Amino acid sequence: MRDLQANSQFARLTHAGQHYGPDVTVASEAKADSGTVHSMSADRVSYTLDSTLETVNNAEETAGRMAAEAGFDDEEIMKISMAVREAAVNAVLHGNAYDPGKKVTLAFERTLHDLVIVIRDQGKGLDASKIPDPLAPDNLLKTSGRGIFLMRSFMDVVEIHPSQTGTELRMIKHVHGNPADSKEAPQ
């Protein structure tokens, strides 16, 4: 089941029969400037999610929708949604280990130039330095360990901030030539 339903800007979440509103939403501001309507300067929404496989699928789909709204093309949307899927897998599977008592928070922020995505878990803290290079010849045939590599391949910035209370993973994709803006411009 794909649960995250977008409204005009951001989503509301219904999950396993429950309804969650976004934790934080800063409404977009459309400012007229010399007859041109600009896109939002700062929009942010975040969700608190269970540590389930369903969360992984929902995070991926929501990221795709956010990326589309931010004006990315199909290939970039695929990359962003896949990076978020990998981050969600890390949080749910490796961070929280499917613990029903632990939550994943997922936040999207659209700035003028970037789509910023933050995923936080309540696990023991990921030590990225201990993840072996998946491209090393000895590691090519390993069946895991490619998630962080794929995130770094698909996003412009990937920061991993581990702590004793969990890991915060912050990813940024720069917006180039936002077609959504031009579509809104008056003819």
Next chain:
Amino acid sequence: MTMKSSTRQVDGVTIVDLSGRITLGEGSVVLRETVRDLLSKGQKKILLNLGDVNYIDSSGIGELVSAFTTAKNQGGELKLLNLTKKVHDLLQITKLYTVFDVKDDEAAAVKSFTK
């Protein structure tokens, strides 16, 4: 879209037609069980047709690697057929494209298996 799998035999080679997504959860499990089942029956020449696989994540990549090494360790051969651009690109950036034996013509792929 969940993953679907069906098998057919061509000149001693088992072609597995996969469609959908190979991702953490159901898709990866379907692939794992399909390959395990074939090997247990002694069908060790396996051609995975990925022509209708439109999405694969790191878990799915891991499952492909696992299928490849499991078949090899049991004296079998596992090859890939008809990669979509997305899957092709993923195997390229993970440097797995040269690890797998990748084919784009079914008849030629079938003939390429050891007799």
